[in-house]
Amino acid sequence: MTRRPDKLSEDDRVLWNLVARTAKPLKGRTAVDVPEIAAEAKPSQSQPALAATNAAGTAKPKAQHVTHRLDEPTLDKLSKGRLPIEGRVDLHGMTQDEAYSLLFSFLHRAHAGGIRYVLVITGKGSSSGGDGVLRRAVPAWLSTPAFRPLVSSHDHAARNHGGSGALYIRLRRVRS
Template identity: 90%
Template sequence: MSKRPDRPHENKLSEDDRVLWNLVARSAKPLKGRTAVDIPDIALEAKPTPSQPAQPAANAVGAAKPKPQHVTHRLDDPTLDKLSKGRLPIEGRVDLHGMTQDEAYSLLFSFLHRAHAGGIRYVLVITGKGSSSGGDGVLRRAVPAWLSTPAFRPLVSSHDHAARNHGGSGALYVRLRRVRA
């Protein structure tokens, strides 16, 4: 199958697809006798990095008050109960095990953005418990903080720890905001 010059848009990857492809390509191991291909990092200019959270500006005298932001809340108990018992469907899941913070942040942001655009309401984010190195898990602590940042507020309505059968403290239920028409 040859590429057609009259359709230059046909074989282009979106930015989200390119990030996901880089994550997969970096995890692949070459066949015996082959050398690994160097995969360059992709700079994500539009998305803030997890190591540099947005800092609120200090209010000077006479400065305009900051606009109130959406606040992420815990899931209500009836919803949490329905999710844990399987009466409310979890329509998507993403596993962040073994990723660096930058990789996990990029994957989580693109996953939630696509899920929100697709009208998905409840997803499961698996962070892992992180007890292998003796700590309490970098992603386990970081992901709930990320979900409360301005970058995620338009997407996330609320989140809470998952039930034991869905990963317990190593996973989070996330309720996405409804898509406005």
């Protein structure tokens, strides 16, 4: 019988912390403090894009990378099931921090495994009268430097896969 190493991989640590933060202690026990995860990689939703200064000292807007939309033939094949969706993750009911950590670790594992197309379910967010925090946030996250090496393009899913409450994501090819 082989022993597993005592150290957790970064992906395992992210998933474990997500689960540990949602667990309730047994009766008569106190909750264990779980540290924040991936705090340095999370984008700040409350701050606008930072401005850089040029040699003259005037501010210019910082250029942000924009991921491309899926091309029509690929979108059509995905929606009709002729191109397989090799992985899916559901972010329903999560906070932004939980969703960001899970999405990043999911896409990182999928990319490392050579998967090309995944479905990310954000939900529509209309149950409380809002327009969906994750529905708006996830596409913005996909354009950040943390996701840039993983994501090639993304677009809203077809109605049968969740419509505007889900995204198709094409991952970049693994460099050999």
